[in-house]
Amino acid sequence: MKQILNFLSIIIFCLGCVYIFAQNAIAKGESTVNNLENNFNGKKVLVAYLSWGGNTKSIAEKIQKQTGADMFRIETKVPYPTDYNETAYGVAKEQHEKGIKPELKDNGNVSGYDIIFVGTPAWWYTMAPAVMTFLENNDFKGKTIVPFITHGGGGGYNIAKEMGDFAKGSTVLKPIVIYENGNKDTENDIKVWLKELK
Numbered sequence: 001m002k003q004i005l006n007f008l009s010i011i012i013f014c015l016g017c018v019y020i021f022a023q024n025a026i027a028k029g030e031s032t033v034n035n036l037e038n039n040f041n042g043k044k045v046l047v048a049y050l051s052w053g054g055n056t057k058s059i060a061e062k063i064q065k066q067t068g069a070d071m072f073r074i075e076t077k078v079p080y081p082t083d084y085n086e087t088a089y090g091v092a093k094e095q096h097e098k099g100i101k102p103e104l105k106d107n108g109n110v111s112g113y114d115i116i117f118v119g120t121p122a123w124w125y126t127m128a129p130a131v132m133t134f135l136e137n138n139d140f141k142g143k144t145i146v147p148f149i150t151h152g153g154g155g156g157y158n159i160a161k162e163m164g165d166f167a168k169g170s171t172v173l174k175p176i177v178i179y180e181n182g183n184k185d186t187e188n189d190i191k192v193w194l195k196e197l198k
């Protein structure tokens, strides 16, 4: 009887080991598939963005959720006014017209990353000047930039190409261009866009 109980204990122990091993394999399989789905297998990914009114921030958060990337908010040393007209028709317009690239609170550091999503609102037909500062003040040689742009009706202009001009030595992939903060389809649009990135 004792021998039978011992034998049964060994069988139960072995089944337990097989179960734990199988669960681990399934978990690993899932995470690999997810990564492969997004083409970010083994890559270090950063989402860097500027947002004055919150639209670009909300898109940045959606991208972060689907990629597991680190986040960096681009902010100017001297903050933009909280009043829309003062920002749009005052400070930002002057920066645009005079080609001023404002100093940043923190330049960030892209050195540890392979892929950098760069988000900006469209400001006066191009990216926000502080995003130009960010692109110029970091070394993008050999890095991949993935632009995401929010706008108020004008579209993405030439912003993706211009990002490449500021970020010397980078490769720029297809941007996603979103009106204001998107709509009910945006989450899925981002998913499809991420899947198709090459």
Ligand SMILES: Cc1cc2nc3c(=O)[nH]c(=O)nc-3n(C[C@H](O)[C@H](O)[C@H](O)COP(=O)(O)O)c2cc1C
Pocket (backbone or CB within 6 Å): 050, 051, 052, 053, 054, 055, 056, 057, 087, 088, 089, 092, 093, 120, 121, 122, 123, 124, 125, 126, 150, 151, 152, 153, 154, 155, 179, 180, 181
């Ligand atoms: C200074 C400024 C300039 C803007 N210029 C444009 C523009 O040229 N074309 C456009 O479609 N929208 C323009 N907009 C609207 C913003 O691009 C749009 O509302 C964007 O989603 C705002 O993003 P945010 O909430 O992250 O700041 C401008 C907004 C501001 C504040």
